[in-house]
Amino acid sequence: xxxxxxxxxxxxxxxxxxxxxxxxxxxxxxxxxxxxxxxxxxxxxxxxxxxxxxxxxxxxxxxxxxxxxxxxxxxxxxxxxxxxxxxxxxxxxxxxxxxxxxxxxxxxxxxxxxxxxxxxxxxxxxxxxxxxxxxxxxxxxxxxxxxxxxxxxxxxxxxxxxxxxxxxxxxxxxxxxxxxxxxxxxxxxxxxxxxxxxxxxxxxxxxxxxxxxxxxxxxxxxxxxxxxxxxxxxxxxxxxxxxxxxxxxxxxxxxxxxxxxxxxxxxxxxxxxxxxxxxxxxxxxxxxxxxxxxxxxxxxxxxxxxxxxxxxxxxxxxxxxxxxxxxxxxxxxxxxxxxxxxxxxxxxxxxxxxxxxxxxxxxx
Amino acid sequence: xxxxxxxxxxxxxxxxxxxxxxxxxxxxxxxxxxxxxxxxxxxxxxxxxxxxxxxxxxxxxxxxxxxxxxxxxxxxxxxxxxxxxxxxxxxxxxxxxxxxxxxxxxxxxxxxxxxxxxxxxxxxxx
Numbered sequence: 001x002x003x004x005x006x007x008x009x010x011x012x013x014x015x016x017x018x019x020x021x022x023x024x025x026x027x028x029x030x031x032x033x034x035x036x037x038x039x040x041x042x043x044x045x046x047x048x049x050x051x052x053x054x055x056x057x058x059x060x061x062x063x064x065x066x067x068x069x070x071x072x073x074x075x076x077x078x079x080x081x082x083x084x085x086x087x088x089x090x091x092x093x094x095x096x097x098x099x100x101x102x103x104x105x106x107x108x109x110x111x112x113x114x115x116x117x118x119x120x121x122x123x124x125x126x127x128x129x130x131x132x133x134x135x136x137x138x139x140x141x142x143x144x145x146x147x148x149x150x151x152x153x154x155x156x157x158x159x160x161x162x163x164x165x166x167x168x169x170x171x172x173x174x175x176x177x178x179x180x181x182x183x184x185x186x187x188x189x190x191x192x193x194x195x196x197x198x199x200x201x202x203x204x205x206x207x208x209x210x211x212x213x214x215x216x217x218x219x220x221x222x223x224x225x226x227x228x229x230x231x232x233x234x235x236x237x238x239x240x241x242x243x244x245x246x247x248x249x250x251x252x253x254x255x256x257x258x259x260x261x262x263x264x265x266x267x268x269x270x271x272x273x274x275x276x277x278x279x280x281x282x283x284x285x286x287x288x289x290x291x292x293x294x295x296x297x298x299x300x301x302x303x304x305x306x307x308x309x310x311x312x313x314x315x316x317x318x319x320x321x322x323x324x325x326x327x328x329x330x331x332x333x334x335x336x337x338x339x340x341x342x343x344x345x346x347x348x349x350x351x352x353x354x355x356x357x358x359x360x361x362x363x364x
Numbered sequence: 365x366x367x368x369x370x371x372x373x374x375x376x377x378x379x380x381x382x383x384x385x386x387x388x389x390x391x392x393x394x395x396x397x398x399x400x401x402x403x404x405x406x407x408x409x410x411x412x413x414x415x416x417x418x419x420x421x422x423x424x425x426x427x428x429x430x431x432x433x434x435x436x437x438x439x440x441x442x443x444x445x446x447x448x449x450x451x452x453x454x455x456x457x458x459x460x461x462x463x464x465x466x467x468x469x470x471x472x473x474x475x476x477x478x479x480x481x482x483x484x485x486x487x488x489x490x
Contacts, residue, residue, distance in 0.1 A: 029424070030397065034397050034398050035397055035398050035422075035423040035424070036398040036400075036423060037398075221397075221423060221424060225423060290400075290401050290445070290448070291401060291403075292400065292401050292421050292426070294425075294426065314423060315400035315401065315421075315423055317398075317423075322400075322401070344419065344426075
């Protein structure tokens with residue numbers, strides 16, 4: 001498959017981006033400032049992220065569209081208000097997570113933001129449940145820009161008046177440069193911020209404005225350290241098709257009504273796990289010292305039994321310490337439990353930690 | 365202190381009598397990015413030429429640091445283990461990794477000069 005590029009590829013190049021292949025795209029891993037500075041400037045000022053590789057999948061249809069989608073998505077779509085968003089999943093028959101996603105109710109149906117690496121398969125999986133009169137479109141003419149950090153609201157409000165009134169996990173259509181764009185108050189960093197869906201032809205102009213307001217470009221490297229500090233999962237690492245939402249400690253993301261009534265893929269299994277608990281569960285992990293426990297690091301109990309593995313681990317610049325997430329046997333999941341992490345053949349102490357590592361400041 | 369010599373794995377060595385000081389080059393730190401963890405060897409450890417001797421981790425990944433020269437470690441630089449970020453600021457000065465008592469000065473002599481190393485980096489961009 002040919003490597004794909006987002007509409008901003010040349011723009012990133014001019015900003016001094018270092019590129020890496022990611023989910024079939026050439027994406028910036030970092031810019032000149034480097035990961036730590038990019039991370040800190042997002043937390044203290046604001047940063048923008050080109051996340052146009054993610055799928056912007058639009059669905060239109062009548063009442064039956066909700067029924068179809070609810071078979072594979074365990075959110076309460078019937079009661080989701082227009083312009084409101086939910087974090088949810090696509091589930092397989094075993095309750096495993098095919099992808100995690102944000103679904104927003106639109107006037108005519110729904111918009112789902114899908115992970116880049118999963119989007120082709122996701123659409124296949126969703127399509128199985130769609131009826132002939134349901135229309136769907138993966139819109140590649142749109143870019144997606146995340147603007148994150150405490151100054152985001154002030155900066156974006158000057159350009160697009162009204163965005164300051166959006167509450168967390170809601171969105172709205174706005175006009176910009178004579179065209180429609182859609183802004184949601186959401187993100188993946190633990191900071192207040194927005195995600196802006198904008199046509200590929202206008203996106204450079206938006207970025208020019210952000211840069212003139214000292215918003216720094218942020219690459220995938222800092223996106224990873226920011227989301228991990230915020231305790232947010234990365235699909236393909238912390239989540240996969242063999243992990244279900246109960247194990248992933250994300251049962252809060254299954255709507256209350258859906259937990260009771262079911263009617264979605266894997267519900268039997270999930271119902272059972274909700275009642276009895278799962279064998280393993282996702283936890284936060286803090287190594288005691290400076291050692292970084294990266295993905296696939298084995299986790300041992302204090303009496304040397306292997307109890308799990310790390311799925312994401314890095315150095316958290318705002319926590320100023322290493323942070324990780326992983327799966328352990330549920331009896332070891334209590335906050336404060338002492339564990340050992342095997343790094344380069346040596347065992348280092350650590351503790352099960354609360355998530356997030358870094359406290360959020362979302363506007364509710 | 366002798367002139368600095370360089371390895372293809374981006375370490376530098378300087379020699380004072382039979383004690384060598386080893387660190388990673390500025391070029392190496394630029395490739396690694398922000399350094400957030402360093403593990404240095406303890407005194408008494410024997411290392412072989414091109415054998416693994418220390419660890420350096422950036423926000424992106426972990427890398428081994430090799431000794432460009434054989435010998436017995438006399439000191440690991442604890443200061444950089446406490447403050448890994450200092451390796452980015454002064455890699456070829458205060459932020460050396462370890463010192464070792466060498467066995468064979470020939471190993472030092474066979475390393476690259478500054479000019480040779482700069483040329484090597486230009487020809488092998490990564």
